[in-house]
Every structure is written in structure tokens, then in C-alpha cells.
Amino acid sequence: xxxxxxxxxxxxxxxxxxxxxxxxxxxxxxxxxxxxxxxxxxxxxxxxxxxxxxxxxxxxxxxxxxxxxxxxxxxxxxxxxxxxxxxxxxxxxxxxxxxxxxxxxxxxxxxxxxxxxxxxxxxxxxxxxxxxxxxxxxxxxxxxxxxxxxxxxxxxxxxxxxxxxxxxxxxxxxxxxxxxxxxxxxxxxxxxxxxxxxxxxxxxxxxxxxxxxxxxxxxxxxxxxxxxxxxxxxxxxxxxxxxxxxxxxxxxxxxxxxxxxxxxxxxxxxxxxxxxxxxxxxxxxxxxxxxxxxxxxxxxxxxxxxxxxxxxxxxxxxxxxxxxxxxxxxxxxxxxxxxxxxxxxxxxxxxxxxxxxxxxxxxxxxxxxxxxxxxxxxxxxxxxxxxxxxxxxxxxxxxxxxxxxxxxxxxxxxxxxxxxxxxxxxxxxxxxxxxxxxxxxxxxxxxxxxxxxxxxxxxxxxxxxxxxxxxxxxxxx
Amino acid sequence: xxxxxxxxxxxxxxxxxxxxxxxxxxxxxxxxxxxxxxxxxxxxxxxxxxxxxxxxxxxxxxxxxxxxxxxxxxxxxxxxxxxxxxxxxxxxxxxxxxxxxxxxxxxxxxxxxxxxxxxxxxxxxxxxxxxxxxxxxxxxxxxxxxxxxxxxxxxxxxxxxxxxxxxxxxxxxxxxxxxxxxxxxxxxxxxxxxxxxxxxxxxxxxxxxxxxxxxxxxxxxxxxxxxxxxxxxxxxxxxxxxxxxxxxxxxxxxxxxxxxxxxxxxxxxxxxxxxxxxxxxxxxxxxxxxxxxxxxxxxxxxxxxxxxxxxxxxxxxxxxxxxxxxxxxxxxxxxxxxxxxxxxxxxxxxxxxxxxxxxxxxxxxxxxxxxxxxxxxxxxxxxxxxxxxxxxxxxxxxxxxxxxxxxxxxxxxxxxxxxxxxxxxxxxxxxxxxxxxxxxxxxxxxxxxxxxxxxxxxxxxxxxxxxxxxxxxxxxxxxxxxxx
Numbered sequence: 013x014x015x016x017x018x019x020x021x022x023x024x025x026x027x028x029x030x031x032x033x034x035x036x037x038x039x040x041x042x043x044x045x046x047x048x049x050x051x052x053x054x055x056x057x058x059x060x061x062x063x064x065x066x067x068x069x070x071x072x073x074x075x076x077x078x079x080x081x082x083x084x085x086x087x088x089x090x091x092x093x094x095x096x097x098x099x100x101x102x103x104x105x106x107x108x109x110x111x112x113x114x115x116x117x118x119x120x121x122x123x124x125x126x127x128x129x130x131x132x133x134x135x136x137x138x139x140x141x142x143x144x145x146x147x148x149x150x151x152x153x154x155x156x157x158x159x160x161x162x163x164x165x166x167x168x169x170x171x172x173x174x175x176x177x178x179x180x181x182x183x184x185x186x187x188x189x190x191x192x193x194x195x196x197x198x199x200x201x202x203x204x205x206x207x208x209x210x211x212x213x214x215x216x217x218x219x220x221x222x223x224x225x226x227x228x229x230x231x232x233x234x235x236x237x238x239x240x241x242x243x244x245x246x247x248x249x250x251x252x253x254x255x256x257x258x259x260x261x262x263x264x265x266x267x268x269x270x271x272x273x274x275x276x277x278x279x280x281x282x283x284x285x286x287x288x289x290x291x292x293x294x295x296x297x298x299x300x301x302x303x304x305x306x307x308x309x310x311x312x313x314x315x316x317x318x319x320x321x322x323x324x325x326x327x328x329x330x331x332x333x334x335x336x337x338x339x340x341x342x343x344x345x346x347x348x349x350x351x352x353x354x355x356x357x358x359x360x361x362x363x364x365x366x367x368x369x370x371x372x373x374x375x376x377x378x379x380x381x382x383x384x385x386x387x388x389x390x391x392x393x394x395x396x397x398x399x400x401x402x403x404x405x406x407x408x409x410x411x412x413x414x415x416x417x418x419x420x421x422x423x424x425x426x427x428x429x430x431x432x433x434x435x436x437x438x439x440x441x442x443x444x445x446x447x448x449x450x451x452x453x454x455x456x457x458x459x460x461x462x463x464x465x466x467x468x469x470x471x472x473x474x475x476x477x478x479x480x481x482x483x484x485x486x487x488x489x
Numbered sequence: 490x491x492x493x494x495x496x497x498x499x500x501x502x503x504x505x506x507x508x509x510x511x512x513x514x515x516x517x518x519x520x521x522x523x524x525x526x527x528x529x530x531x532x533x534x535x536x537x538x539x540x541x542x543x544x545x546x547x548x549x550x551x552x553x554x555x556x557x558x559x560x561x562x563x564x565x566x567x568x569x570x571x572x573x574x575x576x577x578x579x580x581x582x583x584x585x586x587x588x589x590x591x592x593x594x595x596x597x598x599x600x601x602x603x604x605x606x607x608x609x610x611x612x613x614x615x616x617x618x619x620x621x622x623x624x625x626x627x628x629x630x631x632x633x634x635x636x637x638x639x640x641x642x643x644x645x646x647x648x649x650x651x652x653x654x655x656x657x658x659x660x661x662x663x664x665x666x667x668x669x670x671x672x673x674x675x676x677x678x679x680x681x682x683x684x685x686x687x688x689x690x691x692x693x694x695x696x697x698x699x700x701x702x703x704x705x706x707x708x709x710x711x712x713x714x715x716x717x718x719x720x721x722x723x724x725x726x727x728x729x730x731x732x733x734x735x736x737x738x739x740x741x742x743x744x745x746x747x748x749x750x751x752x753x754x755x756x757x758x759x760x761x762x763x764x765x766x767x768x769x770x771x772x773x774x775x776x777x778x779x780x781x782x783x784x785x786x787x788x789x790x791x792x793x794x795x796x797x798x799x800x801x802x803x804x805x806x807x808x809x810x811x812x813x814x815x816x817x818x819x820x821x822x823x824x825x826x827x828x829x830x831x832x833x834x835x836x837x838x839x840x841x842x843x844x845x846x847x848x849x850x851x852x853x854x855x856x857x858x859x860x861x862x863x864x865x866x867x868x869x870x871x872x873x874x875x876x877x878x879x880x881x882x883x884x885x886x887x888x889x890x891x892x893x894x895x896x897x898x899x900x901x902x903x904x905x906x907x908x909x910x911x912x913x914x915x916x917x918x919x920x921x922x923x924x925x926x927x928x929x930x931x932x933x934x935x936x937x938x939x940x941x942x943x944x945x946x947x948x949x950x951x952x953x954x955x956x957x958x959x960x961x962x963x964x965x966x967x968x969x970x971x972x973x
Contacts, residue, residue: 051589055809057582057816058569058591058688060723090805092852094829101808152825154813283852285861288695288802290724 014215015247018223019178019208019239020170023185024163025195026139026203027070033138033162034061034104041201045155049141053160055099060289063088067162068293070194071111071136072303074164077188077310078131080115082300086293088136092283096154097141105165107284110135111293112164117188118312119180120330129181130169137163158202164194170209170220175239179232182206186232187311191336199230206235211256212246221246222256226270228263238263242270314339322352332356337374341381348385351392358388362405378409387415400424400472427474430482433466436474437482440465451487459483490515491651492968495560495708498654502549502559509549509559513542513603516561520605520652523972529627529637529647531566532574533606541603548601556711558601563656565644566607567614568594568699569688577690578610578622578640581810581817581836591688592720593657593699600715605653609643612838613807614664614692616640617910620901621840628897629672630969631935635894638668638910644702645672649936650972655703655712659689661696662795663889663914666926669702670889670938673928675955675965676702677709678914680946681921682727684713685720691806693799694725696918705965706927706955710734713948732949738956743777745954748882752788753913759892761932766888769929769939772961773886773954781882785874790867791916792908797851797864798919803841804848810836843904872920879944884954887913889926889938917942925951928964936964 032039035052052059075082089107112134118126141156166185172178186204189195196203211223226242229235241263246256260279261270309317311333318329318339333339338359345355363384367377387404390396396404396419407418419425427433440462441448451458459480466479490498490512501507517535524530538561545559569575569587571594576582590598598604611621619627619642627642629635630650637646641658645668648656658665660678669676677700684699691697701712714735719728747770754763774780812818812832819831837845851860878885890910900907917924922945926938939958943951959965 054814056569056588056814057575057577057585057690057809058587060687060725062722062724092805092808094808094811096811096813096825099809099814101811102805281854283805283849283854283857285801285805285852285857288693288725289691 013251015212016215016217017174017243018170018211018213018220019172019175021168021172021178021182021209022207023166023182024205024207025166025185025189027067027162027164027194028196029064029066029070029162031064032160033064033067033136035160037160039161041198043157045153045157047157049156049159053099053156055101061104061287063290063293064162067136068111069303069306070162070192071134071164072295072300073192073194073307074134074166074189075112075115076300076304076307077192078112078115078117080131080134081113082111082295083109083113084295085109086111086295088287088290088293089284090287093280095140095143096152097143097156097159099141099156099159103138103140104287104290105137106135109292111295117181117184119177119184121177121180124326127177129171129177132167132169134164134166137165139163164189170211170223175236175243178208178239179236182235183232187334191308191311193308202230205230208235208239210239210242210246212243212250222258224256224258224270225260226263227260227273234263234265237265237268238270241268245270308336311336322346322356324352324356328356328360331360335374341374341377344381345385345388348382348389350385350388354388354391355385358384362402366405366409378411379405383408383414390415390419394426394428394475395419396424396426397472397476399476400426424473427470428478430478433470433474433478434482436466436469437462437479437486440469441486448487459487462487491519491654492966492973493654494705495556495654495703495711498560499556499558503554509542509545509603510539512559513538513561513605516605516653523650524652526633526971527628527630527646527650527652528625529609529643529650529652530563531576531578531607531609531624531643534573534604537573538603538605541598545601545603555600555715557597557715559603560601560655561603561605561653562597563606563608563644563647563653564594564597564604565610565641565657565659567610567659567690568657569690570594570604570607573607575607575690576623577614578612578624579837579841580623583623583817585816589688592685592722593716594688596715596718597657597712602715608641608647608656611640611642611664612841613690613803614640614659614661614697615803615840615844617663617667617907618895618897618900619643619668620897621838623838626897629894630972631673632894635896635935636671638671638890638894640664640668641676641702642668645669645674645676648672648674648702648704649969651968655701655708657699657712657716658702659692659697659699660914660918661692661698661799662918663911665700665702666889666914666924666938666940667911669926670928670940671894671936673931673936673964673967673969674702674704675706675709675925675927675959676700677713677925677948677951678917678923679713679717679948680727680923681918682725683729683923683946683948684716685718685723685726687720687722691802693802694806695802696795696799698918705959706925706952707735707738707959709925710738710952710956713952717948727946729946734949734952737949737953739960740953741777742773742954742957745773745776745778745884746882747773747778747780748783748878748885749780750783750785750788750878750885750887752785753887757891757909757912758888759932762888762890762892762937765930765932765937766886766939769958769962770886772958776957776961783878783882783885785871785878785916787867787870787874788916791871791919792912794864794867794871794919795911795915796847796908797860798868800844800848801851801861801864802848804845804852807837807841807845812836840904868919871916875916875920875922875942883943884950885942887940889913889940893932893935893937913940921945923948923951925955927955927958928967929962930964931967
């Protein structure tokens with residue numbers, strides 16, 4: 013039987029505020045356990061939450077970016093359940109009237125096609141702490157530094173019909189929240205987490221199958237693997253006469269499998285009700301306008317502009333704008349005088365490769381955009397060849413200074429003087445009579461050999477175009 | 490010294506007739522002598538009280554002293570006080586030393602009030618007789634076989650017995666006004682949001698409100714002046730200007746329109762209490778007020794509405810008491826569930842458990858609409874009754890409680906009868922309105938309270954109306970036998 017996959021995603025994006033959503037404690041990552049939890053985060057008797065308005069502003073930016081309905085009123089609700097890392101015994105979240113209502117996001121698929129994915133809602137909530145089960149001799153340690161960290165939970169419609177679409181959607185949301193500056197997107201530190209709902213149904217059937225929810229996915233690779241595993245599991249189950257049970261399943265990356273965490277019957281009754289400690293959030297037009305003013309250029313807009321302003325291919329523009337730091341780096345490089353196409357290539361291929369090899373992020377690049385721009389200018393004006401440029405790039409990377417000073421110090425300036433090149437070519441021809449004979453007998457492949465010899469003699473500084481031209485003339489003539 | 494008002498004592502302090510240290514010692518001695526028969530206090534803090542008194546004396550000598558400077562008061566044990574046990578009347582918090590001060594505590598300390606200690610109360614403010622306290626029942630100084638009312642029973646009994654000049658209380662369904670009435674003192678529950686709830690251990694967040702418990706309206710004005718005002722730490726506190734509550738105390742009541750809700754004078758009201766209240770209203774007539782009968786047609790919905798809303802909120806508010814971070818933890822828990830079950834099972838008393846269970850039920854899937862949502866709707870109806878009434882009248886008057894103080898143990902086995910003791914006070918909490926109870930003519934030697942309800946943020950008017958009565962009456966100056 014042909015099965016259709018139906019996937020919906022819930023993304024938890026940690027908002028990049030300075031302090032927590034309901035207290036003044038810092039949310040910086042990696043502090044000593046329980047050093048960033050104040051009495052409000054600890055849920056002490058008598059304490060009260062006070063909403064961090066910056067978290068609201070960030071949620072509004074997201075809402076605007078996905079063209080969502082944004083109501084005039086949004087309400088915080090309590091989600092009640094007991095767990096040691098949930099200090100109050102309830103999580104402040106939103107239930108009815110979330111801050112961001114229905115919206116949509118267009119994703120790009122292979123072959124240049126696009127698809128619109130519905131966004132059901134996005135709501136603000138506080139994160140819980142962490143339970144640490146190791147190192148405590150049968151006891152559990154609780155670290156409440158993360159408790160009260162602001163999260164935006166973005167819920168999609170079950171609109172994705174393949175694992176590829178699901179991954180593309182997750183990546184697009186990731187790109188968007190990082191672009192908006194509302195999330196650092198660091199998946200290893202848990203700043204961006206994905207829960208996936210997956211079900212299958214016979215191709216062409218209208219009613220949805222029973223879904224399972226996959227939790228604990230903290231990379232796109234794991235998302236793909238978890239969905240693959242779960243899809244196969246469901247198909248095997250149904251095809252062997254079984255039934256999918258509605259349940260929450262945990263993805264275990266070490267074993268690359270999902271396993272049951274709790275069934276629907278074991279699910280908590282969260283007893284949501286409006287939090288009486290917090291007033292409804294009123295979103296007036298002025299506030300929405302202010303959020304709109306603060307919106308950066310979004311990825312799709314930027315891509316279109318790169319195509320038209322820099323004459324880049326759709327593919328290059330798309331790749332460059334995939335991350336905002338990369339797009340910004342590219343523009344700064346062009347600003348520094350580089351040819352846009354060359355800059356696109358160098359940013360993505362040379363710089364990208366070097367960073368990758370060194371395990372560095374773009375914002376920690378040893379080569380600045382102005383240094384790269386300076387280098388590319390020297391290729392364009394024929395001061396150096398593309399090949400020499402790679403050497404110069406390495407030198408800049410190693411801290412030897414700007415392109416011009418490296419070229420100067422190392423004497424890498426290209427020899428464009430045809431008289432000088434001719435002399436060297438004559439010498440090469442004179443020293444290799446056998447090869448000249450073979451070439452003239454029709455073995456034209458040997459041109460590469462001669463070019464190599466000339467380059468060796470000039471330490472690569474001869475202009476390759478010039479060398480080719482003169483060599484051909486002399487060999488054939 | 491102990492039968493003087495804050496204003497009188499303040500004058501004595503500022504003119505050097507006595508010092509705050511002397512005044513504080515005087516009250517500490519009274520506590521030592523008399524507290525045993527009342528059980529009105531959970532904690533007495535003589536050392537820090539005397540230190541605060543010394544500091545107040547210096548401040549007074551420097552000539553820069555407000556009306557509360559050096560005045561000995563008590564804090565209900567629901568307000569967090571840094572470095573002092575804050576029990577909330579519960580075994581759950583018997584070991585809890587608060588690391589911070591409630592805003593109310595902080596403001597009163599800044600005003601120079603000297604805290605003598607922490608007053609007993611119903612466990613987590615859940616009760617109308619002060620019998621649910623982990624520290625045992627408080628006794629009514631007018632008759633120690635009777636209850637003082639609750640939940641601010643310790644505050645009321647201590648102020649009535651002159652163990653302190655004034656005390657703080659909290660009122661979720663009548664917890665300031667009802668004990669004030671039963672103990673013969675003046676108790677004001679301000680408009681919801683007038684006084685910060687930060688540091689006040691939550692019972693039902695949408696209803697809880699702190700207020701003063703004093704001998705007189707004049708004293709209540711001075712206390713409220715220090716307590717009231719916007720607090721950025723409490724999102725539900727009102728960003729409304731705080732008027733000078735003392736300035737309008739003596740305003741004329743000529744033409745004041747008083748509404749008497751017929752529902753507050755019906756079945757269940759003790760005829761003698763009714764007569765006492767009516768004689769007080771007669772005084773107002775003589776002061777030039779106009780008395781009208783009004784109706785609050787949805788009054789009968791108040792108690793059932795309250796017993797859905799308050800338990801629902803408390804079931805969630807009290808989830809934090811789980812034995813993990815502070816408070817009571819059971820011995821040798823063998824797993825997490827055991828830790829939760831026994832810590833909460835052993836740490837909470839029966840009334841608290843009853844309300845947690847009612848509230849959990851009311852919020853559960855499948856019952857939410859029928860209970861919680863319905864209660865929100867009836868709450869609106871109740872507020873609407875008041876809104877309409879205040880189109881016709883300036884204040885509403887009636888009895889604070891249906892009867893005088895009842896006997897200890899009399900209603901403990903019948904929660905519903907106990908709940909009905911708050912039948913006249915609960916509606917104002919649901920509507921968020923201010924109310925004051927002041928002593929009128931006693932019945933058989935037991936105090937009776939007149940309740941005056943005002944529109945939102947009309948505390949100054951309530952204090953004015955109460956004060957004008959107290960200018961004509963002596964009930965607020967009477968002392969219980971044995972505590973003179």
C-alpha cells in the first residue's frame with residue numbers, strides 16, 4: 013500500500029532576552045547550577061511574576077514575520093503538573109488567546125518549488141529547570157538556572173507531507189528566528205528544540221491516522237532520523253496488522269530509535285486556567301507599529317534583493333541568505349570593493365570551507381569582510397591570480413595582515429609583463445625539446461605540462477591567461 | 490498606654506512623654522502576661538522589636554518622624570518577614586525562614602512601625618474561626634470559649650486585647666472584616682490591587698487583599714497610608730494615586746446615600762445583630778445621611794461562586810509546597826511520588842486539603858466549564874449587582890456577620906455552615922470592592938460589626954464614614970474584661 017506521511021511540528025525557540033520572562037534573573041547559558049535562579053524562579057512563597065515586555069516584543073516580531081493574526085488581548089494561563097524541576101507546580105504558559113494566532117510560512121523544496129505551511133499559533137511560556145540524574149548517588153539534582161527562561165512555542169498545522177518538508181520547515185523557522193534576532197538558534201545548548209507529530213494514512217484517504225509525538229530532538233539531523241525511524245515503525249506496525257497508539261515517544265539519538273514515554277491515558281490533565289497573577293497583555297496598534305519598525309529584512313526579501321542588486325543566481329542568493337551572519341558578511345565584503353559574484357563564491361566556498369575545517373562560526377572568522385574584499389579586489393585587477401589568492405587568503409587567516417601587505421611581503425605580485433614571461437617560456441621550450449616535438453606531433457595535452465613548468469619557474473606569479481597565449485603562439489609557430 | 494490610638498501614641502512619642510522603647514516594652518510585657526490565654530501569636534520577636542524601637546526613638550529625636558514611627562504592631566504570619574519564621578499557620582512552613590520581606594512588611598518598617606511578632610491565623614488563610622491553624626485555635630478575648638473569627642483571627646484577637654496597637658490582616662472572603670467584627674475592632678479590606686500582594690503568601694490570587702486591623706478608622710487611615718500604593722513587583726497592584734486618607738476623615742455625611750441591601754437583612758441573620766446594625770444606621774440618619782433599600786439580586790450566588798474560584802486558585806497556588814525546595818519534607822521518601830504524597834499529606838491540614846481537592850476537581854477536564862467557567866460568569870453577575878447599586882448610593886451598609894462569635898469547635902465538623910459565616914463579606918472580594926467593618930453595639934457582651942462597602946478606590950470615603958460614626962460612639966474604645 014502507498015502511505016502518505018502527515019507531519020506537524022512544535023518548535024520551542026528560546027527568546028534572546030537578557031533576563032527571564034517573569035523575573036530579573038539572567039538567562040546566560042552555562043552558569044554554575046542554581047546561581048541564576050532568584051526567589052521568583054524558585055517559586056518561593058509569596059513571590060509574583062512580572063512580565064518581561066521584551067519577550068512580548070520578540071513574539072510580536074515573529075507574528076509579523078509569519079503574517080499572523082495578532083489579537084488585541086493575550087492571556088497567560090497556568091499549566092499545572094508536578095515535577096521537581098518545575099518550582100511552582102505549574103508552568104506559566106498560554107492556552108486560550110496566545111500572543112500570535114494563525115499565520116503561515118513558505119518553504120523551499122528541491123527543484124525550486126515552494127509550499128505554504130500553516131502556523132496554528134505561537135505562544136509565550138516559561139521554561140522549566142533541569143533534573144540531573146547522574147552523579148547524585150541515587151538522588152536527583154535540580155538545576156533551576158533555566159527555570160523561567162522565555163520560550164516561544166511555535167505550533168504548525170499538520171501540513172507537511174514528507175520528512176524533507178518537515179526538515180525544510182524546521183530549518184526555515186530556525187533561519188527566521190535567528191534573522192529576527194529573537195533567538196540565538198543554538199541547538200546544542202537547547203535554544204531551539206523541536207517536537208514532531210507524525211501519522212500515516214493510505215494515499216488518498218481524507219481522515220488523519222493516529223499520531224505519535226516525538227520529543228527531545230535537538231538537531232536537524234536527529235529530526236530527520238527520528239522521523240525516518242518513526243515513519244518506518246508506523247508503516248511496519250500497520251502493515252503487520254497492528255495499530256498506532258497515540259503516545260509521546262522519546263527520540264534516543266545514541267540508539268537512533270524512538271521509544272514510548274507515556275500513552276494518552278497516562279497524559280496529565282494540566283488543568284489550564286488564566287493566571288490570576290498576570291494581567292492580560294494588551295496589544296494596541298502603536299505597539300504593533302513599534303514592533304514593525306524594529307523588523308529586520310527577512311530572508312526571503314533579502315534573497316530577492318541579492319538576486320536583483322548583485323545579479324546573483326537564485327541558488328547563490330538562497331544559500332548566501334540562509335544565515336543572516338553570512339548574508340551580512342557577504343554584503344560587507346562587497347562593500348569593501350569585491351565583485352559580488354566573486355564574493356559570493358569566496359564567502360561560501362573558500363571562507364566557508366576554512367571555517368568548517370577549523371570548527372569556527374562566521375562571527376569568529378579570523379578573516380574580516382574588509383580583508384576578504386581587499387583580497388578579491390586584487391584578483392579582479394589582475395594583481396594576483398586566483399591560485400595565488402588562496403595563498404594570500406591563508407596568510408591573512410594566519411594573521412599576516414591585509415592582502416596588499418601579504419602580496420608585498422611575499423613578492424606575489426603577478427608577472428603581467430609579456431617580455432618577462434616570454435623569456436621564461438623560451439627557456440622552458442629550450443629545456444624540453446622532447447616534449448615540444450611530441451606536442452607538435454599532435455599531443456596537445458602537453459600544454460598543461462608547459463604551463464606547469466612556466467608557473468613553477470615564476471612561482472605561480474605569471475598571469476595564466478598571458479602564459480597560455482604566448483605558449484600556444486610559440487609552440488604552434 | 491495600650492488603650493490609646495496610633496494618633497494619641499504618636500503624639501506622646503513626639504512630645505517625649507514616653508519613648509518607643511518604653512512603649513514596645515509595655516506591649517511585650519502585656520504579650521508575656523496575656524498571650525497564653527489567647528494563642529494569638531505564632532512568633533514574638535522582642536529583640537528585633539526593641540532594636541527597631543531604639544532606631545525609631547532616634548528618628549523621633551531628629552524631628553523627622555511620620556505617624557507610624559515607633560508604633561508597635563503585629564504582622565499576620567502570611568506576610569514574609571526576612572529572617573523570621575513565616576508559617577502561614579501551617580506545619581508545611583513551620584521551618585520556613587523567609588529570605589525576603591513582603592512589600593507590606595517593607596513599607597511598614599520604612600514608616601517606622603515596630604513589629605512585635607507574627608500573628609496566628611487559619612492555615613493558609615483558609616478558615617473563618619482560626620481553628621485550622623497548625624499552632625492551635627486562637628481565642629476571642631471577649632469570651633475565650635469562643636472563636637475570634639478568621640482567617641486573621643490572631644491579628645484581631647491581639648489588637649482587641651491590646652497586645653499591639655494595630656496589626657496587618659488579609660482578606661480573601663472576609664478574613665479581615667469577619668474577625669474584626671467578632672473581636673470588636675476596625676478592619677479594612679481595600680480595593681483589590683490597592684495594596685501589593687508581593688510577599689503575601691497566596692491563597693486565592695484574584696481575591697486576596699491585605700489591609701489594616703486597628704482600634705479605629707482613624708488608625709486604619711494611618712496604617713493604610715503606609716501600606717497602599719503601586720508596586721512594580723505585583724502586576725495586579727493598581728497604579729492609582731494614593732489619597733491622604735486622614736485628610737477627609739471628618740468630612741460631613743450630609744446627603745450621603747446609604748444603601749441597605751435587602752438580601753443582607755434576610756433569613757439567617759440573628760435578630761439581635763440586625764437590631765444593633767439598624768441602631769448604627771440610625772446614627773447615620775442623624776448625621777444627615779439618606780438611607781435607601783437596595784437589592785443585590787445575585788447575593789445568593791456569592792458563597793457557591795467563591796467556593797469554586799478560591800479553591801481553584803489555591804489548588805494551583807499551593808502546588809509549590811512539594812517538599813523539594815523549602816518547607817516540610819517527609820522523612821525518608823522512597824521515591825518522588827512518595828515524597829510528594831507524604832510531604833503534602835503530612836504538611837497540610839484537613840481544611841487546606843479539602844480546598845485543594847475541591848479546586849483540583851473544579852479545574853479538571855470535563856468539569857472546568859461547569860464549575861470554573863460558570864463561576865467566572867456568576868462572578869460577573871455579582872460585580873454587576875454592585876455596579877448598578879453604586880449608581881444609586883454612595884456606600885452600602887449591613888451586618889459584617891450573621892451572628893456574634895460562635896463557640897470553639899461548634900462548626901468545625903460542618904464546613905458548609907462555617908462557610909456561611911462569610912455570607913455578607915464574600916461578594917465584595919469577588920467584585921474586588923473595598924469594605925470596612927467597625928464595632929457597633931454589642932449583643933450579650935459580644936461584639937457586632939457593621940460592614941460598609943464602597944465603590945472601587947473609595948477607601949477614603951469608607952474611612953470617613955466609619956470615623957464619623959466612631960466620633961459618636963464608644964464601642965471601638967471598649968476593652969474586653971481581663972485585658973484592660
